[in-house]
Amino acid sequence: MIIRTNPWPDGTPCWGDVMVPDPAKAAEFYGSLLGWTVSTGGPETGFYGMAQVSGQSVAGIGQIPPDQAGTPARWTTxxxxxxxxxxxxxxxEAGGQVIAPPMDVMSEGRMAIAADPTGAAFGLWQAGRHIGTQATLTPGAPAWNECMTADFEAAxxxxxxxxxYAFGDLSAEGFTYATLDVDGRPVGGLGSLPADGSASPGWVTYFWTDDADGLAARIPGLGGTVLSPxxxxxYGRMVAARDDQGAEFSLIAPNAQTGTQEGWG
Known part of the structure; x- marks a missing residue:
């Protein structure tokens, strides 16, 4: 495990949260699957849950507001x-849309929600007391974030x-993909979706595991769905899944091709 205490560099995916109809149910699902311990804030936070691994914050769990009832459960990067x-x-100015304007989150930081011109929504976080994700390279922590879109060039x-961002090209035959690089280091990805509209644009959150097969086998028993075995x-052994309230996420484990990075575990 690598623990971070300073704010993340601009443009780096620094936090993720899942908005669901039932946060307690989400805490049970992800706690069982990823080993999270979830502490719930008071009414001033909207009872927002902070998920931790070994005492380090790795993700958030929130409730879809009553005035947005019917909104699909979703992860936000x-x-x-x-x-x-x-x-x-x-x-x-670049043709994106501001969905939720800047707002203070007590003394924790400031946030906004936006969408790129292709329709993929994402959040922005300006750190205050809360820098975002505190732990990396350990099971249950965020591993990767990528934007998938049908209009790669516009995105x-x-x-x-x-x-x-600078961009690193990882494209292959029939698939276009680039890394999003900050200071010469990949921090996220940008990939192409089929142009036929069969998939919606959006950001995808991956979480580390040391046993992709074992977790995939457990997901149905927790009420979730394995979308891709x-x-x-x-880059690792990958699983795409949906939780028991409909929010999609992915898992990734080190494999023989990647080996394990220094600091893993």
Whole structure:
């Protein structure tokens, strides 16, 4: 495990939360699957749950507001920013949409929700007391975040303009994919969806596991659904799934191709 105490660099996926009709049910699902311990805040937080691994915060669990009843359960990826207002203005200038304008989250930080021109929604987080994810390279912690879109070039132009990413090309035959690089280091990904509209654009959150097959086998018993069975790739053994309230997420485990990184576990 690697523990972080400083704010994440601008453009880095720094936090993720799942908004669901029943947060207690979500805490039970992910606690059972990923080993999270979830502490719930008071009414001033909307009873927001903070998921921890070994005492380090890794994700959030919130309730879909009553005035948004019927909204599908979903994971949101938050990108770190040091100047929220400036970034929000840049999003509008680049053709994106500001869904929820900047707001203070007590003394924890400031946030906003936006969407890129292709319709993929994401969050922005300007750290206060809460820097975002505190633990990486350990089971149950976030492993990767990627934006999947049917208009790859439009999304690439948008994210490059707003966040100043450099791009690494990982494309293969029939598939377009780029890493989102900050200071020469990949921090996330951008991939292409079929142009036929069979899949909706959005950001995907991956969580580390040391046993992709074991967790995939457990998901149905917890009320979830395995959308894509464990598959080896050059980047790890991957599983795509849906939780018991409909929010989609992915799992990834080190495999023979990747080996284990220093600090794992």
């Amino acid at each position: 938050y990108l770190a920013v040091s100047d929220l207002d400036k970034t929000v203005a840049a999003i509008s 690439k132009a948008f994210y490059g303009s707003v966040f100043g 464990p598959t080896d790739t050059p």
